[in-house]
Amino acid sequence: MTEAFKKIRIGMIGGGPNAFIGEVHRLAARMDNRFELVAGCFSADYLKSIKFGIGLGLDSERIYRTPSEMASAEAEKENGIEVAIIVTPNNLHFDQAKTMIQAGFHVICDKPITSDLKQAEELERLVNSVGTRFMVTYNYSGYPMVREAREIISSGRLGKLRVVQVEYPQDWLATDIEASGQKQAAWRTDPSQAGEGGAIGDIGTHAYHLAEFVTGEKPHSLLADLDSFVLGRVLDDNAHILLRYESGLKGMLWASQIACGHENGLQLRVYGDQGSLEWHQEAPNFLEFKPLGGPTNTLTRGGPGLGTFANESIRIPAGHPEGFIEGFANLYRDFADHLRQSSSKSSQVEKDALPKVTDGVNGVRFVKAAVASSKAGGVWRSLH
Amino acid sequence: MTEAFKKIRIGMIGGGPNAFIGEVHRLAARMDNRFELVAGCFSADYLKSIKFGIGLGLDSERIYRTPSEMASAEAEKENGIEVAIIVTPNNLHFDQAKTMIQAGFHVICDKPITSDLKQAEELERLVNSVGTRFMVTYNYSGYPMVREAREIISSGRLGKLRVVQVEYPQDWLATDIEASGQKQAAWRTDPSQAGEGGAIGDIGTHAYHLAEFVTGEKPHSLLADLDSFVLGRVLDDNAHILLRYESGLKGMLWASQIACGHENGLQLRVYGDQGSLEWHQEAPNFLEFKPLGGPTNTLTRGGPGLGTFANESIRIPAGHPEGFIEGFANLYRDFADHLRQSSSKSSQVEKDALPKVTDGVNGVRFVKAAVASSKAGGVWRSLH
Amino acid sequence: MTEAFKKIRIGMIGGGPNAFIGEVHRLAARMDNRFELVAGCFSADYLKSIKFGIGLGLDSERIYRTPSEMASAEAEKENGIEVAIIVTPNNLHFDQAKTMIQAGFHVICDKPITSDLKQAEELERLVNSVGTRFMVTYNYSGYPMVREAREIISSGRLGKLRVVQVEYPQDWLATDIEASGQKQAAWRTDPSQAGEGGAIGDIGTHAYHLAEFVTGEKPHSLLADLDSFVLGRVLDDNAHILLRYESGLKGMLWASQIACGHENGLQLRVYGDQGSLEWHQEAPNFLEFKPLGGPTNTLTRGGPGLGTFANESIRIPAGHPEGFIEGFANLYRDFADHLRQSSSKSSQVEKDALPKVTDGVNGVRFVKAAVASSKAGGVWRSLH
């Protein structure tokens, strides 16, 4: 680098005190020194927001009452924000994103991008007409070994794909902690804030995107059997789903937030006629590659035999584990390079691999279809 | 033991040269010195059978042309066989078992017990009316840590069960080896010998029984999506199945013989509202017990904290791995003790836990329902 | 096989009620149907011995008061024993083995073969002069993946060896259970029965042999730091040892019986200039092969890429775990084939790989040198 990267100015909507994911976004944005948090609207409670923003080192004048206020004020500044980060409950994404896009800002938004499919589709049209960038934080696609998996498959080393098994078990909602006022649980289990999907929206969408990101294939239909195991819970906390693809590929997807003993057990296995791959989020620096008729190969982040996509997605050498924040930060880093057109990386990363508004729409469509399938008794539903 | 166990005399039907499972039965029968192989009818080719039986140390006069011949001849001997072992292709089980039961012999039979449900039900009636013993070799229920899992659940330590995830992936049929004359593959992929189930019959029934054995619950309905991925193959080589239980328990079952990289990857996970269990057949001496809100406990065969069922199912101390043959042999040992009424073990083992003809019928019913569900496009089918 | 294997008749010395290793020998001898237990002298208490032998199905006339009595009586029978199995405490091995060899019997003897080096050397001379076979049950060399490790190294795939790390931690002597009358512990911690080595003799010799078996190299000197951590214990329960080899290879060996949390944690790692190998006794069906500059390969028993030595040492296909008993039984099977000269196997197995009296002597020499080194304060000692 012969000159400094001109940092991208960001404003955050949501992500106040105790919000897990807001802090992750800030850590990820800061990691590679390509972003600068300069404005925010962290909480519906303005005083809380002010206090919190000052704690983050912001100028109090750039801590706003509402996203609209932030949009107007920042749009007028010479050094106003360039990107808005939306980390609020699902039901708020649509209005906030719309406001920011219309004001000309790029957006980084959590998944699911809306709690309603029509709204998601409207955002997609809006992004396309305005021409700003919109990244959905399907962050697991930022892990180097997930990117390696995608590259192995796209290079044909597994042959024709046959089966995909993806699962995302957690246990933090195994009891009704929402009743005790745990804020993270409260909004995720409340249809008015989360939308019609519970576990299916919160983590099922991650699993769904991961399978698509790695295989490069989209299912045409699904069948879902959803449950709310915890007494009194309205939204699903366990989802059993079958998937069918045009190519003949078949899939199973399991998402659960009541699976005792799992912290964040996202895992993906893909089987082709020439070999298979296996990856576990809780041991993210490893990828098992099992060629038909040969012994299992354990590929490692930074280790021998990896492709350029993975190798461009790391910071430190093999054996020095990179984790969740680093994977998340890869999305931020790539998005920044994209905005500044400063990257020396392969075009694949920037052009194709970052999750876009369309991926967000697909996620919402998946939730809607799954809920409809289950309500109808567990029947096949089209995803088109 | 103050006097020697009076060995049980067995005659084997099938299990000739290169038959994997016949050899396993002989190893299992021999392990604990409770059986003596004295007669056989190992192959449809009588000369082969003679040669093979002599190699095993049998008297050539007790090597028979047909099961019927064996039944008649042995029934007349003072020291004739007591138990017939049936290890032929599925389509032959019914006639052979019927013959042996009618001649008054106990039977140990491979799964699926028949290739047709009506026949299975007829066998069940026959066994009940004649009063002989009939054991189906759902051998995975013989592993000590599987037995521990059953005991943990029946003792209520997982609380109310919510989800069961069982899978049995293999890869030995990932290509059309049946075309090359591989005998094991040839009959298993041939509907006239295997029946209407491929992977679902060969290994799916094991997974299905394992889930029932450990949870103590039977599903009331299922939905299956079966595939024959290998070109030209008629029977399924991959099965995706959803399960529903009266209690509200939900399940996923995956059986595959085209899952590259898996040798014999049977694994079971059961989730209750108080904890979960996880067991892998390829590392059978370990069982993970995950109590809600506590760290994962790795229980080990012979190690601290196990119940009597598991502890009565081992031969050597913790840390000295017992494997597939030993697990298989546990069924033989328990069956022998049962026949001789010689055991000092808990009654549970003998009365309830050994897989019986009814378990065999359930397996055939499962195959039939799964095939029907899939043929109808993937719809729910009753298992009653 | 066109004719039955003529079973080898064995007589056992020791291995009475509750003796773990005696039962293992019987299981191993029986597994492949090549041996027949026909005589025994199981306990110093003749009544106990009689009772026990009858329970095993022996003729009471062939249950003897002493090994000498067994030697004389069996030598005169037409169908007398051919092989004596010695599974008594270490201090008894010498006289018993000598008696049996002089009577012309082959011997299978537990390690360490004697509690004194001079006696071991005398046995070696005796075996060589009489010309009988003598096998020491360094049983870990029977595991298929250990045999594969040996073949990989002897084929040069690791290049020139540099480092060997072997360890054998257990925890069953972490407290003074010998004080409570636990019989297995009592004799192993008693110098008059075990000899001068505690953990070093009981399990250190296994680790030492394993390293030599796999690397094909013998150290020329060692340095040991031994401890007796449990209060009142006389013999070592923890051994830290450094090894030096002629070739420049260097080694570390750790044997411990007070290492809380380890059941039978024997593991071996060997590093050459072209790659390395790693094997764990508690997961014995796997072997990690790590070629320099490539990803780790997990080799599996019965799986792709194995050599003939491993492939001739299995009974059932990949994915169906074989365990401790099967590994132990491989020594018995090979020894039987050797005696009957009936094997179709590679000569390496029979000629070189079975542990012989000389290997037994080496083990005793190792114990003696380690104890001497430690007593001298931890100094280098020659192993010649």
Place this chain on the structure above:
Amino acid sequence: MTEAFKKIRIGMIGGGPNAFIGEVHRLAARMDNRFELVAGCFSADYLKSIKFGIGLGLDSERIYRTPSEMASAEAEKENGIEVAIIVTPNNLHFDQAKTMIQAGFHVICDKPITSDLKQAEELERLVNSVGTRFMVTYNYSGYPMVREAREIISSGRLGKLRVVQVEYPQDWLATDIEASGQKQAAWRTDPSQAGEGGAIGDIGTHAYHLAEFVTGEKPHSLLADLDSFVLGRVLDDNAHILLRYESGLKGMLWASQIACGHENGLQLRVYGDQGSLEWHQEAPNFLEFKPLGGPTNTLTRGGPGLGTFANESIRIPAGHPEGFIEGFANLYRDFADHLRQSSSKSSQVEKDALPKVTDGVNGVRFVKAAVASSKAGGVWRSLH
């Protein structure tokens, strides 16, 4: 936080283009937003340094020709640096640290802190007399699960300690890559830059510190057998070491840079009379706790049952892996809180746990003793 943390201004010495560890320090310093890199002297080549510093976003006037220049210039500024980060080859640490301490700056310095013991001791005296803070980046002590291990042991849950097994195998120096001009390898294998220790200094010191950090005990003597396996290499690339402690604790330490197949395989096992602990750097979010007589517990970062030290050392919830950079950053975060006296954490973290100049001196003493022991043929040496 009700007001923003006043960022600590840092100047970096070394860490220019392609320096792995310099980039890690910058990532770690940035992670928690408590530091600001404002000055630097990144390379002996001033033009390179300027270019590099500008790329990092520094003002070119604060990029210096020499550490002395930086010390003088920054000392005069109102907003001059407060902390100097030293990430140069070992032989340069002494002069640079001395210069910075004498100018009144706090220092964060890589290990080994000097290439010579006398110099290390002089630094210790200097730090104590001047009263500035000096942190040595024994970064593995920053991992939450390492801190948990320390807390478990200090709380007495392992009982009296008996054995510690620590190892740090790598393979990046398995061939003579220093000959090819690889810069990282070149200085680490050159006695004039690295000092008298090769692997022992580069990674052995980490292993040595880790064992002391976790056990809370210092060995009184050691015995080392060092090798230079790669032809032409002068410094050790493999170290076998035995350790003895006042309390009776015994240890084995293995450090190797020629251990094919290991990327950064630091692992620690500690055995007491009540239980043991096991931790692996390449899977750093897990800690196995094995209480005597109970099953193994797998503790997880952020999971149930952890103490305050570990819980104060994390950023994101259980199941979302934190890695090497986060562990490293914990030292930076704690050091910052210490300097600003702003922490709400337990005093233990700040007062005791951060590695100080004395820990750096101990590391150099360890290297010196190990080299001396090995040169003398492998004899015991005092560490006092």
